[in-house]
Amino acid sequence: MSDTALIMIDWQQGFDDLAYWGNRNNPAAEKNGATLLAHWRAKGWPVIHVRHDSTTPQSRLHPDHPGHAFIEFAVPQGEEPIYGKLVNSAFIGTTLEADLRARGIDKIVVCGISTDHCVNTTTRMGGNLGFDVTIATDACFAFDRKLPDGRVFAADLVHDVALASLNGEFAVVKSVAQIIDG
Structure with a gap:
């Protein structure tokens, strides 16, 4: 699995x-x-951190806001690289793709926030770029979403539909236990 990177997406306060x-x-x-x-x-496999660097000053994810910081468990350690992104995909406006290829990494495991936005977009692009992508279904979450006509879709539904639309086309969807068990 040394050719597989864990990509931690937007685990921010x-x-x-x-x-x-x-x-x-x-x-x-x-x-x-x-x-x-x-x-x-513990395995010494590659870990990559991605964070959203919002350009909107009032955003909870703006670099000047305390919410920009990583949550406690996801704070990068040692030489683990950090990629700041301005859009939903970790591949846009960063050197992530080139850096993965330079390290001989062709498989990625993705987890983070939110399932239907940044996890989804990074997964789709990763698949389209030829990476073998796995999503840790139970290490992601989504928020309720609302249409302009007022209909609200519960976070569980948003999460499940996002994963269903990715599975088999752009990625394989597995639980953390399934990923760890190989």
């Missing part, structure tokens, strides 16, 4: 503000993400 973001699903996502990260680190 600003997503804890549910008054700002709304309802979310999968309250165990952080615990599962921590388990996956600890496993990767």
Whole structure:
């Protein structure tokens, strides 16, 4: 698995503000993400951190806001690289693709926030770029989403539909336990 990188997407404190973001699903996502990260680190496999560097000053993810910081379990250690992104994909405006290829990495495992936005977009692009992508389904979460006509889609549904649309086309969807068990 030394040719497989764990990509930790947007595990930032600003997503804890549910008054700002709304309802979310999968309250165990952080615990599962921590388990996956600890496993990767114990094996000495490549870990990559991605964070959203919002350009909107009032955003919880703006570099001047405390919410920009990584949550406790996901703080990078040692030489683990950090990629700041301005859009949903970790591949746009960063050297992530080139750096992965330079290291001979052709497989990625993705987890983070949110399932239907940055995890989804990074997964789609990774698949389109030829990477073998796995998503840790229980180490991601989504928020409720609302259409302009007022209909609200619950976070569980948003999460599940996002994963279903990726599975088999852009990635393989597995639980943390399935990923760790190989």
